[in-house]
Structures are given as C-alpha cells and as structure tokens.
Amino acid sequence: MVKGEDDNVTGEHGLDGVVYTSKLSSLVEALKERTAQVASWSRKSSLWPYTFGTACCGIELMAYMASYTDASRFGAEVVRFSPRQSDCMIVAGTITDKQAPILKKIYDQMLEPKYVISMGVCASSGGFYRAYHVVQGIDEFVPVDVYVAGCPPTPEALLHGLIKLQERIEREGFDFNTRERLNRRLAQTEAAPKNLG
Amino acid sequence: MTEEAGHVTEEAGHIEPKTIGKLRERFADQIVDVTVREGDDAVTVRRERIVEICTFLRDDPDLLFNYFIDVCGVDYSEFDPDMPRYGVIYHLYSLGHNHRIRLRVLLDEDDAKIDTVTGVWKGANWFEREAFDLYGIEFTGHPFLRRILTHHQFVGHALRKDYDHGKRQLCTEVWDLEFE
Numbered sequence: 154m155v156k157g158e159d160d161n162v163t164g165e166h167g168l169d170g171v172v173y174t175s176k177l178s179s180l181v182e183a184l185k186e187r188t189a190q191v192a193s194w195s196r197k198s199s200l201w202p203y204t205f206g207t208a209c210c211g212i213e214l215m216a217y218m219a220s221y222t223d224a225s226r227f228g229a230e231v232v233r234f235s236p237r238q239s240d241c242m243i244v245a246g247t248i249t250d251k252q253a254p255i256l257k258k259i260y261d262q263m264l265e266p267k268y269v270i271s272m273g274v275c276a277s278s279g280g281f282y283r284a285y286h287v288v289q290g291i292d293e294f295v296p297v298d299v300y301v302a303g304c305p306p307t308p309e310a311l312l313h314g315l316i317k318l319q320e321r322i323e324r325e326g327f328d329f330n331t332r333e334r335l336n337r338r339l340a341q342t343e344a345a346p347k348n349l350g
Numbered sequence: 351m352t353e354e355a356g357h358v359t360e361e362a363g364h365i366e367p368k369t370i371g372k373l374r375e376r377f378a379d380q381i382v383d384v385t386v387r388e389g390d391d392a393v394t395v396r397r398e399r400i401v402e403i404c405t406f407l408r409d410d411p412d413l414l415f416n417y418f419i420d421v422c423g424v425d426y427s428e429f430d431p432d433m434p435r436y437g438v439i440y441h442l443y444s445l446g447h448n449h450r451i452r453l454r455v456l457l458d459e460d461d462a463k464i465d466t467v468t469g470v471w472k473g474a475n476w477f478e479r480e481a482f483d484l485y486g487i488e489f490t491g492h493p494f495l496r497r498i499l500t501h502h503q504f505v506g507h508a509l510r511k512d513y514d515h516g517k518r519q520l521c522t523e524v525w526d527l528e529f530e
Contacts, residue, residue, distance in 0.1 A: 251501040254524045285508060285518050286500065 189327040196266070197322040198228040200315065203239035203263065205256060208246030210273040210305045217308035229315055236262040241318070242295075243311075247275040248288045260295045265335055268322070270314050271297045274304045367391055369413055369451050377403055382456075392452040397438075397464045400455060404470040407442060407451070415442035415451065418471035421478060423485035427459075428511045435459035436487055440467070457487065466492040484509035501525070 202224075206214050217224050224230055233239035236259045248256055260269070271291055274280035277300045279289035291297060298321060301314040328337075366374075370384055370391055380403060383394040395403055407415040424437035433456065440453040455464060466489040467474045478489045479498040486507040489495060497504065501521040506513055 250518065250521045254521055258524055284515050285513075289518075 185329065189329070193323055193325075193327040196327070197319040199231075200227075200229045200241040200268065200318065200322075201231045201233050201239045202229055203234070203236055203242045203259070204232055204245065205242060205259070206245040207248065207252065208275060210245035210275070213305045213308055213311065214243060214245040214272065217311045222308035222312055224312065224315065227312075227315055227319065236260075237264065239263060240266060241268045241270065243270045243272055244276040244291055245272040247280070247282060248291055249286050250288060251286075253288050253291075253294060256291065257294050268298045268318055269295055270299045270301060270311075270318060272301045272311055272314070273306055274302065277302070280304060367449070369449055372410060372412055373403070373407070376406055390452065391450065392454060394454040394456065397455045397457065400453075401465050401467060401470060403453070404440070404467045407453075408470055412447075414444045414446045417443040417445050418473045419443050421467070421474055421481060423481035423487050423509070425485060425509065425511045426456075436462045436485060438464055438481065438487060462486060463488045463490055465490055468492060483507070486510065 204211070204214060206212075216222060218230070218232060229241065240263065242260060242263065244256065260267070269291075271277045275282065275287070276291050277297075279287050281304075283289075288294075299314045299318045301311055303310050306314075366384070366386055370386065370393060373393060374381060374384075377395070377399065380395045380399055381393060382396060385392045407413050419441040421438060421440045424439060425435065426433045426437060427435050436457040436459065438455045438457065440455075441450070442453065443450045457464060462485075464487065466478055468478065468489075469491075475493070476498060478492055479495060481487050482489060482492075482495055483497040483499050484507055500508055501519075502525050503521050503523075504519050508515075
C-alpha cells in the first residue's frame, strides 16, 4: 500500500484503494511492490517438489499427487527428480544414518530459494526408530520449513503442510536485493546444527 | 510326513520326516541334534562339512532343496549363557517337493567362522554379508564379504547383544558407487 505523502495529492483510487500519486518515486515504489507481489505469488504457486520418498510416507505422497487430493491445484504438481529443477524438497520417510549424507548432498545441489517439508514422524524426529541407525529428525543437517505430523500423515495433512508453506512464502515476501535474500537464506542454513561434514 | 522314514524322535508321536532320515544316513556323524515339531524340521549340524551337507540337500533327488530362503545369525548370549554364543541358521525350501528344513550351526565366540555356501546357492551372498555386518560372523571363502546394511564408517556389529542400541555412529560422506 503506497500512499501519497503530500496532502495536496490529486490521485485516483486504484482497484484496491491504492492512491497513485503524481510523484515518480511513489510510482516506482508502487510498481516495485506490485511486482514483488506478483513474484511472491508466482513463487508460492509453483513449488516444484523434489520427492525424497524412502518409506510408507512415500505412498501417501503419491496419493497426495494423485487425482483425489490433487496437489496440482496448488501448482505443486511438477515432480522433478533432479535437484536442479525443483525448489521444495518433501522428505517422506525414514532417513537412516546411511542415507543422511545423500540427502544433504541433494539439498545442497538444489537452487535457491529452496524449501523443505518434513513429512511424517520419521523424518521429523526419528519416529519409533529410537535406535542407532536412524537420524533423529532431519533438522540435524538441513533446515526444515514445515513439519507434517502423522504416521503416516494423510494426503490432506500434507496438503495442509503445503498450504502452510505457501502462506509462509507469501509472508516472507519478495526481496529485490537478491544478494541480501540469499545471505539470509544461507544464514538459516548455517544455523542448522552441523552433524555432517 | 512319510511312512518309510519310521524313525521316532524323543518327542513321542512325531515321526521323523524323510528329509532328516536321508540326512541321517549320509551325515550321521555331523548331526548334533534334531527337533521335529509342528511340521518344523530343524537339524543342528557341525560346521566342518557344512558345504557338503548343503550340496547334498540341494542335489539329492528326494530332497532337492533348490530354494534358498535365508541364512541369518543369532546371538544366544542372553538366551542361554552356557550355549556357544553365535548361531548360523539356514532356511531351505524345496519347490518341487514342497518341504522345508532348518539347519543350525553353533559357533563359539572366539572362533565365529564358517565356510560360505555361496558356491551352493548364489542367493546366500547378501544374506551372509548381512550376518557378517550385524554379528561379525566370518564366512570364509565369501567372494565379497563387506558390510551391507550399516554404513562404511560404522564400527562394531549392531545386533550383538553387547552393542548399545542407542549408540549412533554418524556417516559423514557419501560412499562412491561401486558395483560387484
């Protein structure tokens, strides 16, 4: 919402109450804001998932992709099996210590901005595998944006997680200063405890 | 359960099946113990001639155990301290005759070694690797005896009863792809 700073503004009311002033700077600001909104909207509406389905949650993930739950209504349909073409990693299933460095490597190869949904209790906390061979929550080595509870979560629950992530992306907004934005995301990544080399 | 076997075991009423009868004829000195119960035929044998025994079980026309189901390790240390610590157990099935048998070999803790049966059934390869990985039982003559379930930086054998089940060992690097 950009409002004219002068009192003697003779502006017109736009579609959503924005007052367009005659000042060029305000116009640029308005344009930037509008562009940011569009960019933010398009980013949240095209979360291409990288599926990391390792166990029963993977089956629920398939159901979430399929016709009944239909994730494609939210633009999250184009499942990519390459970290180069996806921006939302859905970790569905148990991650063992043996699998962890592989997951980390793939996460590192994904392009910014990237998001992680931890699906089900195994990925989120190790679940009932309270033992020597399973990672006790993938936040040990990758930053997680949304946790989805359940064992396994229903497709609807995962959809809820996706919507939560979309809300979050919208809240984050779009920063034109890509360098700063990247640094902020990297700082988040750095904040994750480093258990892996 | 066939009638020509005829040998009655200690448990009254259980007639020893033909499979064990044939094994007795051929390897009488190798058999330590026989249990027949509820259609579950189990034979405990010595380890020295295990490959011969397995080859006989596979090739004898009346037995034909051509389907190798499983070989696994057992740690008996908390089950019965007086027993030898480790057991290697073979589950066999005959597709042609529809009968099963369970072979058991007991191994002492300080000498947990047994000959591999990968030459008899190819399928034993990964199962033996698993038993080696989780129990530390060594299969001499195995073509590729390397850990299969735990990662390459893992130290110790996870299913031994003295391994603390909560002790995690982190894997810090991706193992390069390698094909047998």
